[in-house]
Amino acid sequence: MTPPSRVLLLEDDASIRRFVGMALAELPIELVEARSIAEAWEQLGRQDVDLFISDLMLPDGNAMHMFHALREQPGSSAMQVVIFSAGVSAATRELAAELGVFRVLDKPVPYLDLVACVEQAIGGASPLSLAQAVVLTDSLPATQRQRAIDDHFGGQAALFDEFLASCLAQLPADVDAGDQACATQDAGALRRVAHNLKSVLQLIGSTEGHAMARRLEHAAAEGQAFAAMTSDWGQIRALVKSLCRPAA
Known part of the structure; x- marks a missing residue:
């Protein structure tokens, strides 16, 4: 049996981590989370990762520096990188292309687009089921x-x-x-x-x-x-x- 692909999510906002986790819940992946660049390095040191989804602006720095360092490490070329951030500039997109980043997703991304991106990055597809319904609050019009x-x-x-x-x-x-x-x-x-x-x-x-x-x-x-x-x-x-x- 083929083991699930391991996906590392680097995101400091708990709500966004929750959104990504919900969107990818039905895919054949193991989702690992990190809230800072330091935590992401720790996760990468402990296990192989097939796909790295990352915000850019983290509490301990800009993740673009991390992508630079990763590309210089032997064996890292097999890991796909997806940037998941808001307000990505043209210069950052150009740099991402030079570094071989798989895709740049703009926050907020529709969840179906996020799922499709991950499916393409890990080279597989899986049917998506609905999340269990919960009672809606009256907080929103x-x-x-x-x-x-x-x-x-x-x-x-x-x-x-x-x-x-x-x-x-x-x-x-x-x-x-x-x-x-x-x-x-x-x-x-x-x-x-x-x-x-x-x-x-x-x-x-x-x-x-x-x-x-x-x-x-x-x-x-x-x-x-x-x-x-x-x-x-x-x-x-x-x-x-x-x-x-x-x-x-």
Whole structure:
């Protein structure tokens, strides 16, 4: 019997890790997770990996440096690499091509596109079954929910509902991280929170929240005045907290 392909996912945001895990649950793979570049190196040191799916901006650096190092290691050419990130520049895409990256996926990616990419990368295909349905909260307007289902979940309402439930469990921790970043005036930490929320909010259909998080990420990257960024965070915080309120 052929052993399952081993896939390493490097992603620091718990909601995005959950999304990927749900999308790939029916594929013949073993999914291994890492939350930082250091953890990814540890995983690679312990076991062979067939496919490496990675965000670019991690708490301990940019993963492009890791890809450079990997390509210089003997035997690494058999491992496929997929970049899974938001706002990938043309220059980064060109560098990725030079490094032999299999594909660059833009967050948020529709789950069917993610599944197809992984199937192609590991050289196999498997039928996809629906995730078990969960009870939907009333946190999202019906139009927003349907837009998210159609745009990012291939029309599969049960899969979206399960992802939404996992997001609602994670978002309070994201709020705490943003509050802490503002309290300590840590622009790098605030940028990472905004970067992660940008993708999550778009996946659940919040175009307003996605746009606000994107603006805050850019402001933090450019070193804008912290008073303005704190104000922007307050708006995002209010929106996220409204999503986390229990259904009436």
